[in-house]
Amino acid sequence: MPEIKIGERVIGDGHPAYIIAEIGVNHNGFLDLAIKLIDVAVDAGADAVKFQKRDLDKLYAKKYLDNANAGEKTLRYLLPILQQVELSDGDYDEIVEYCQKKNITFMASAFDMQSADFLDRLGVPAYKVASADLTNLPLLDHLAQKMKPLILSTGMSRMEEVEFTVDFLKQRGVEFALLHCNSTYPAAFEDINLRFMDQLRRFDVPVGYSGHERGIAVSTVAAAMGASIIERHITLDRTMDGPDHAASLEPQGFKKMVRDIRQVSMALGTGEEKFFSRGEILNREVLGKSLVAARRVEPGEVVSSSMVMVKGPALGLSPQRYPELLGKRIERVIEEDEPFLDRDLGIQFMLDLEHVLPMDYGFTVRFRDDEEMLTYRPRMLEYHFTDQDLDEHYPGRDHSAGSEQPLQLVVHAPEFWDRTLVDLCALEERQRKASRALMQKSIDLTREMASYFVGKPKVVIHPGAMSLDHPIPNRIALYDNLRRSVQELDFDGVELLLENLPPHPWYFGGQWLTNAFMDAYEIRDFLDSMGLDMCYDTSHSKLYCNWAHVDFYEQARVLLPYTRHLHLSDGAGLDGEGLQIGEGTIDWVHFFRVIGDYSGTMIPEIWRGHQRQGEGFLIALQRLTDAYSKAKQLN
Numbered sequence: 001m002p003e004i005k006i007g008e009r010v011i012g013d014g015h016p017a018y019i020i021a022e023i024g025v026n027h028n029g030f031l032d033l034a035i036k037l038i039d040v041a042v043d044a045g046a047d048a049v050k051f052q053k054r055d056l057d058k059l060y061a062k063k064y065l066d067n068a069n070a071g072e073k074t075l076r077y078l079l080p081i082l083q084q085v086e087l088s089d090g091d092y093d094e095i096v097e098y099c100q101k102k103n104i105t106f107m108a109s110a111f112d113m114q115s116a117d118f119l120d121r122l123g124v125p126a127y128k129v130a131s132a133d134l135t136n137l138p139l140l141d142h143l144a145q146k147m148k149p150l151i152l153s154t155g156m157s158r159m160e161e162v163e164f165t166v167d168f169l170k171q172r173g174v175e176f177a178l179l180h181c182n183s184t185y186p187a188a189f190e191d192i193n194l195r196f197m198d199q200l201r202r203f204d205v206p207v208g209y210s211g212h213e214r215g216i217a218v219s220t221v222a223a224a225m226g227a228s229i230i231e232r233h234i235t236l237d238r239t240m241d242g243p244d245h246a247a248s249l250e251p252q253g254f255k256k257m258v259r260d261i262r263q264v265s266m267a268l269g270t271g272e273e274k275f276f277s278r279g280e281i282l283n284r285e286v287l288g289k290s291l292v293a294a295r296r297v298e299p300g301e302v303v304s305s306s307m308v309m310v311k312g313p314a315l316g317l318s319p320q321r322y323p324e325l326l327g328k329r330i331e332r333v334i335e336e337d338e339p340f341l342d343r344d345l346g347i348q349f350m351l352d353l354e355h356v357l358p359m360d361y362g363f364t365v366r367f368r369d370d371e372e373m374l375t376y377r378p379r380m381l382e383y384h385f386t387d388q389d390l391d392e393h394y395p396g397r398d399h400s401a402g403s404e405q406p407l408q409l410v411v412h413a414p415e416f417w418d419r420t421l422v423d424l425c426a427l428e429e430r431q432r433k434a435s436r437a438l439m440q441k442s443i444d445l446t447r448e449m450a451s452y453f454v455g456k457p458k459v460v461i462h463p464g465a466m467s468l469d470h471p472i473p474n475r476i477a478l479y480d481n482l483r484r485s486v487q488e489l490d491f492d493g494v495e496l497l498l499e500n501l502p503p504h505p506w507y508f509g510g511q512w513l514t515n516a517f518m519d520a521y522e523i524r525d526f527l528d529s530m531g532l533d534m535c536y537d538t539s540h541s542k543l544y545c546n547w548a549h550v551d552f553y554e555q556a557r558v559l560l561p562y563t564r565h566l567h568l569s570d571g572a573g574l575d576g577e578g579l580q581i582g583e584g585t586i587d588w589v590h591f592f593r594v595i596g597d598y599s600g601t602m603i604p605e606i607w608r609g610h611q612r613q614g615e616g617f618l619i620a621l622q623r624l625t626d627a628y629s630k631a632k633q634l635n
Contacts, residue, residue, distance in 0.1 A: 012206045
C-alpha cells in the first residue's frame, strides 16, 4: 500500500487520517494570533499546523510590488494583504519552538526556493506545495533535492498537468501525496467532486482532501471515502479581514470535524477480517443459542430430532451443527436442557503433555475449580480474585507435597468491586485510596496462600487510568498517582506485576477509554523509575498497537526484559481481546522469534477458555506449541 512518513506518523491506507490545521495567513501578521491558532489546533487534536512562507521579491515583478494597481483586480486585492501579513524570521523561530512544546508538527507551504531553504533550516519534516505551484517544475525540482515528503494540492490543475508532475516527481524518487482540492474560497458544494479522489489513487500514492467549503460534512465524508490527509483552514473569527477567513473553520467547528473524522477512522477499520468485539462475545453467550437435550439422554442412545431443542445461552454446539448431531450415538448422560458438546460428535481435544511449550505454563482458576485443572500437569495456577474472594480463606491444599510438578502461584487482583473500578491512577482521591486498599487485601491473601506453593508468588494488578467517553488530558498526573499508590502498598514477600492495558476496556458497557500504561516506552520508563516488573498481555498490546498504529512486535521486544509473566491470547481490531490463538491478527511464529527463549510463567488467557474442562486453554496451548516449534526451526 502506498505510504509516506512525516516524523513518526505513517500516512496512507489503513492509517488514521492525517489532519492538517491550515493557519496559512490567518494570523494576519501577528505572532500572538498565530500562537492562539496553534492552541486551537492542539486542543482539537490535529496532527500538524501549516503556515505559508513567501519571499515576495522572488515571487512578483517589482512593478507590482511597488504599485499593486498596475496589476489585475485580484492582484490589487491580494498583494497588499500578503505584504502586510508576512511573519518575520524570528517569529517563525518562536512558532517552531512553541509547536515542539505543544507536541504538534510544524509545516509550511514553500512558495519559492529561498523560502524552501529557510523552512529546511527550521527543520520541517515535509513540504506542502500549493495548488498554484503544482506546475512549478523548478520549485518542485528544488524541493525534491531536500529528500523530504511532499504534499501537493491539485486544485486549479488539469488532469494532464497532474500526470506530468507525478511523472516528474517519481523520476526523482520523491515520496509524495496528492490532495484533491477545489481552489475557490469558499468552494460551492456542487463544484467539489469528491469522488475524483478515486482518479488520483491510480498514481499509487496517498490521496487526501484539502477543503475550502463551508461546514465540516464534506471533510468528514472525505475521510469516510478513505482520504489519508485532511487539510482545512482555521480561524478565530470568519468575519476577520483577509482572503481565507471566510472559507475557514472556527475553533468549535474545527474541533467537531476532527472528532468526527477520528470516529469515522475507527469505524472504518481495515475491512480485512470480521471478528467479535468483547461486547459481542458477551452478548453472543447470553443471547446466542445452543443445541440442548429435550429430555434426559442415556448412554448408548442415538440422537433423533425429538431429543434436541435450541435454547440459550450459547454454551454448547451451535444450532448450525444440528445435521451433524442427528444419528450420533451418545456415550454419556446428558440431562434435560444440558447442552450437547463437541465430544458428542466424537471430537475430543487432548493436550500432548510430552510436547508442550518450554515455559512454566498454567491456567486461570478460582478457589472452586482449581483441582480439576491439575489433570493437565500445569506448573503454575493463576487465581483470578473477585472482591468477595478477599473475605475468604484459601482451602489449604498443599500442591507442593508429593505432586508430580510443584506448583507456582500467580494471583490476579480484582478489577472492580460492586460497580466501582479499581484505579490506582484515579484523580479522585477516594477512589484511588479504596483501590489501593483492595490491592493490599489481594496481596495479604496471596501471602496467606504462599505456603501451599513453591517459589515467590506473583500478584498481577491492573493500574487503571480509565475514563468514560472522553480522554483524560493530564496523563502525567495519572502516572504520579500510580507511583504514589504503589509506594503505599506493602508487597514484601510477593512479586508485584503491573499489567499493560487495552485502549478500550470492557467495563459494565459504555465507551471506556484507557489513558495510560499501554505504550511500551511509557511502561518501560515507569517500571525503570520504580524498579518493578510486569505481566505482559499480548491481546491488550495488540489492540493498543492497532489503535496507536505502532508495531506490535517492537513493543513486545521493548517490554520483554521486564516481563515476568505472560498472558497469551489473540487480538483483533480495537476491542477484540482474549481471542483464541490463531483467530486474531497476531503472527505467533514471529512473536516467538521475538521473545526467543523466554522461560517464565504464562497462561493462555482465552475468553471462556475454562469451559468444558478447560478445552479453550488446551487448544491454545497446542497452537502456541506448534507456533513455538516453527519459530525455533526458523531461528
